[in-house]
Amino acid sequence: MSRPSDKVLERLFRLHPKKIDLSLDRMTDLLAKLGHPERHLPPVIHVAGTNGKGSTVAYLRAILEAAGLRVHVYNSPHLVRFAERIRLAGKLIDEDTLFQCLLDCEQVNGPTPITYFEITTAIAFKAFADCPADVVLLEVGLGGRLDATNVVDQPLSTVITPVSIDHEQFLGSDLGGIAQEKAGIAKAGVPLIIAPQSAPAQAAILNYADHVGAQVTDSDSWSVQATEDGFTYQDDQGALSLPHPALNGPHQIANAGLAIACLRHQDPFSLTAAHYATGIASANWPARLQDITGSRFGKMLPDGSALWLDGGHNPAAGQILADNFSDKDDRPLILICGMMASKDTTGFFAPLKPHVAKVYGITVVGEDSHSPDNIVAMADSLKIPATPAASAKAALEEIRATYGDTPVRVLICGSLYLAGQILVDTDLLPT
Template sequence: MVSKSLSDWLDYAERQHVNAIELGLDRVRAVAAALGVRQTCPVILVGGTNGKGSTCAMLEAILRAAGYRVGLYTSPHLVRYTERIRINGAEVSEEALCEAFAEIDSARGETPLTYFEIGTLAAWQVFSKSSLDVIILEVGMGGRLDAVNVFEPDCSIVTGVAIDHTDFLGTTREQIGYEKAGIFRPARPAICSDPNPPESLVKHARLIGADLRLIGRDFSYKGDRQQWSFVGRSMNRNSLAYPALRGANQLLNASAVLAALETLADRLPVSMQAVREGLLHVELTGRFQVLPGRPTVILDVAHNPQSIGVLAENISNLGYAPETYAVVGMLSDKDVVGSISLIARRVDHWLACSLPGPRGLSGDALAAKLREAGVAGDIEVCDGPTAGLNRAKERAQPDDRIAVFGSFLTVSDVLQSSGRH
């Protein structure tokens, strides 16, 4: 079984459960017990609708700068599956991952696991053999019933809470907030960086006796054009460099990171120099990523109203450009009209791109949604994101800008074709 290639194992994993997504902890918990899973170092869980990836990246960068061996599990990937599992900043080898898949397949018996559940357990198997000082796990969807929630966090972080994945998590912020709060634990630090947290999240933390820390109440930040400062319950961090990740919302994420590290200071002390170095060097592909060259090309995996609204704000903060082109591909189960309406006035020309798979919108269907959202610019239909970007580059002048967004699949297609990842 170990002789299977990673591609073979991933194809196999996709066929092990009748549903692509099936939330619940019983299956993962049973297989984890069969594997003899033990936790030997601090674990940080990171959930939220948007901002999870940036928060995980900053945690990893700062902890590595402090000299710790860090395991990081994130999803989805953009180009290679191995992006999901990193040890000290390096992607896991395909050989180690294949070995982990074989161990899980042997341990699961007749228990059907989803693709994400197998991947989560595989990440843990890899981490368990790597002598780590700390493990960071990003929630895939929701929190309460997500596979990573079988592990016991020493600290949990919930970033922003917005409407997304309504078929699984609920249709209101209160319902979704409750699901996100499911990663909190009694008497353990529970960080929330949403400036307006759902009451359901606050209530759940209170009911279970979590040590809830809210931005604006228990920690905060302030800054000028050169530097910023963090104020926590018992620890301040002054004269900090702005995170290398672009975007107006990154100080919210950075503040949650520092609040979490404050709670773990007795086990994972981090110096001011490590904080500064980590923030200066943090990288995250596809999050308001500005490519070199002209015209300016921005890649962003924004795919729901909250994240696309932030993208619109970030584009406006870039300053003047004569024309802005949008290369967009989106999935049919997203709030396309609500999302596009938030960025419509920032865009002059639209390239509506087809995405593959049963959930992917065709370019024509997306163009109809754009018109429904009331976009004022012209709309051109393209076969895919790469074709859309090439067409935008043909039309744009050197001082114009091009924003590529709408889905992880949209950005992934462009990255793969350009060889930039």
């Protein structure tokens, strides 16, 4: 069902360039016309990085909410509905508030050229400034230094998740250069919490942080260790024994640890061990190794099968998935993959090769994606058996026909846009 906000968003798509154009001039001009809402926010935690940004924000939010705090969140992109990008004091922005913010921003901007991400970020700032809360969690869209979110002069803290190569058409393919761009959110005198990084990324981040005078806390200052019942977090304040993270995959211990490090090294909120434990066990972030076995798609598979959904789309994400599926399991692993045309499909598949029995290539409907035949060709180049399919549903039907009653593991992957379509098809809308 169409909503009034949808019509305004459609106008923005038509009237303003959708293409990413990294600059802060347009953003600062629009915010000035709006009365500088970015200067009237609750304390801000600003998060950049390549992989793990959304998961880290999800843990931050869950921990803070476990302490009874009101948390604003800005994420991108959305999976199904635009409102997923903006969470006001714990709840997705309601239609009336979103519609009014859209109208206000559209009116003051007028015909001035601006990107879609810039104007939607301005909408988030306006909504955050108008609604009381205790903290804002602000996720960078792309890069950091010139990202539209990088207009808060004095955040409470800044965070950089693991940096790897992605969005080469905008950030280039030099890892040190990419890391330096992401480090651009660092501010003088503001804590900068850094996840474990490759040597080139670490050097670039530390160099930039030193240049601006940020207060660095890197991964030498804390550690995480998996245990039978969950994991242990350790820093100079002591140890926390924590449950298994709510999000699937061994990498989520590192994401949870980064969130804890951020809050432990800059804690005006008086958090307790119970707040950390409750938050870690209750975080929610769809399409990140999301178990959808119980959905109608999952029920198409043989008994004893498992079905996951993941929006990862770069080589680092492929490695994370490979690590998750490296444990011994007699059930064959099958990928149903749709991927945007700008993404490195071969690099994504390469770490997964030892674990995958077959790949089905599909289209991401309505997007500039690789064709199923292209995906098959890239899998074939790695000697991974592959075949095209008309859709995820068609691939699942073929898997059932091929394997009969033999249990299988199936991962639908390769794109957040595809993940959003699957969530719609399975009635698993984000809340």
